[in-house]
Amino acid sequence: MSSSGKYRALITGASGLLGRVVKRAFTSQSQNWEVLGTAFTRVKEDLIALDLTKENEVFKAVQNFKPHVIIHCAAERRPDVVEKQVEATHQLNVGATSTLCKAAAENNCWLLYISTDYVFDGTKPPYQVDDEPNPLNAYGTSKLQGEEVVKKAGNFAILRVPLLYGQIEKIEESAVTILWKNLQTTDTRKTSDYERRHPTTTDDVAAVILSMAEKKVQGENMSGIFHWSGNENMTKYDMVQTMGSVFGVSTDHVIADKTASSGAHRPFNSYLSSDRLEAMGIKPKRTPFKEGIKAALQPYVN
Numbered sequence: 261m262s263s264s265g266k267y268r269a270l271i272t273g274a275s276g277l278l279g280r281v282v283k284r285a286f287t288s289q290s291q292n293w294e295v296l297g298t299a300f301t302r303v304k305e306d307l308i309a310l311d312l313t314k315e316n317e318v319f320k321a322v323q324n325f326k327p328h329v330i331i332h333c334a335a336e337r338r339p340d341v342v343e344k345q346v347e348a349t350h351q352l353n354v355g356a357t358s359t360l361c362k363a364a365a366e367n368n369c370w371l372l373y374i375s376t377d378y379v380f381d382g383t384k385p386p387y388q389v390d391d392e393p394n395p396l397n398a399y400g401t402s403k404l405q406g407e408e409v410v411k412k413a414g415n416f417a418i419l420r421v422p423l424l425y426g427q428i429e430k431i432e433e434s435a436v437t438i439l440w441k442n443l444q445t446t447d448t449r450k451t452s453d454y455e456r457r458h459p460t461t462t463d464d465v466a467a468v469i470l471s472m473a474e475k476k477v478q479g480e481n482m483s484g485i486f487h488w489s490g491n492e493n494m495t496k497y498d499m500v501q502t503m504g505s506v507f508g509v510s511t512d513h514v515i516a517d518k519t520a521s522s523g524a525h526r527p528f529n530s531y532l533s534s535d536r537l538e539a540m541g542i543k544p545k546r547t548p549f550k551e552g553i554k555a556a557l558q559p560y561v562n
C-alpha cells in the first residue's frame with residue numbers, strides 16, 4: 261500500500277472505450293485505489309502521455325508510479341485496421357505487452373491483460389477458459405500472441421471480453437453504437453443478421469476488473485485466463501431493432517443480411533462462458549442491452 265493507505269493501479273489505454281470506464285470504476289467505486297491512467301493521442305488533464313511502444317518510457321513510468329496492479333487495456337482492436345497494419349499492431353498488442361510484463365515483474369506488480377473473444381474461431385460456443393484458441397484474423401492472432409507473452413511472463417492474468425459498448429466520445433467508437441447510424445436515415449440499410457454477438461457494457465466489465473484487482477491485493481490467486489460476457493445473444497440486426505424500439509424510431513428500412521460480414525474474417529459465435537469468474541464469486545450485474553444502449557446513445561439522440 262502507498263503512504264495514503266491505498267493501492268496503486270496503473271491503467272493503460274485510459275483514454276479508450278474500456279480504459280476510461282475502468283479508471284472511473286477504480287476511482288469512484290472503491291476507496292482503496294490511487295489511479296494513474298495513460299493515453300497516447302487523447303491526453304487529457306488527468307491522464308499521462310505514454311507511448312507503450314517506447315520501452316524506456318514504460319519502465320520509467322512504472323518505476324515512478326510503483327503500481328500494485330497494471331490493467332493493460334491499450335491495444336489496436338479494429339480488425340480491418342489490423343489487417344492493413346500488421347507490424348504496427350504487433351508492436352503495440354504484443355511488443356508493448358511484453359515490455360509491460362517485464363516492468364511489472366521487476367516491480368513485483370500484478371498485470372491484467374485485456375483480451376478478446378476473437379482468439380476463438382466461433383464454431384463451438386460457449387468457450388471455456390481452457391478451450392483451444394484458433395483466431396481467424398490478424399487482430400485475434402495479435403491478441404493471442406499478447407496472451408502468450410503474458411502467460412510466459414509470470415503470475416499474471418488474462419481477461420477475455422466480447423463486443424463492448426458504453427459511454428462513448430463519438431458513435432463510431434463502438435461497433436455497437438455505430439449501428440445507430442442505420443436509424444439516422446430512411447434509406448434502405450442492410451445490416452448483418454449472421455454473426456452472433458453478446459454485447460457487453462464497459463461498466464459491467466470495469467466492475468469485474470475492479471473485483472479481480474481487489475481480490476488479488478487481498479491475497480487471492482488471480483492468475484491464468486478468465487472470461488466475462490453479457491448473456492444476450494444478438495446479431496447486429498437484432499441490436500438495431502432494439503435501438504429502434506428503445507427510441508421509438510422506425511426500422512422498416514433496415515434489411516436483415518443473412519450472409520457473413522465482409523472485411524476481416526470474423527468468428528460466427530464466440531460466446532465466452534463466465535463460469536470461472538462466477539465460481540469465484542465475481543458476479544456483478546449484467547446490464548440488459550435495452551438499458552445499456554439507452555444510456556450509451558441518449559446523448560446522441562435528438
Ligand SMILES: NC(=O)c1ccc[n+]([C@@H]2O[C@H](COP(=O)([O-])OP(=O)(O)OC[C@H]3O[C@@H](n4cnc5c(N)ncnc54)[C@H](OP(=O)(O)O)[C@@H]3O)[C@@H](O)[C@H]2O)c1
Nearest residue numbers: 273275276277278299300301302311312334335376422424
Ligand atoms: N472494443 C471492443 O469491442 C473490444 C472487444 C473485445 C476486446 N477488447 C479489448 O479491450 C481492450 C480495450 O479496448 P478499447 O475498445 O478500449 O480500445 P480503444 O477504444 O481503441 O482504445 C485503445 C487505447 O489504446 C491507446 N493506445 C493506442 N496506441 C497506443 C500506444 N502506442 N501507446 C499507448 N497507448 C496507446 C489509445 O490511446 P489514445 O486514444 O490516447 O491514442 C486508447 O486509449 C483492448 O485490449 C481490446 O483488444 C475490446
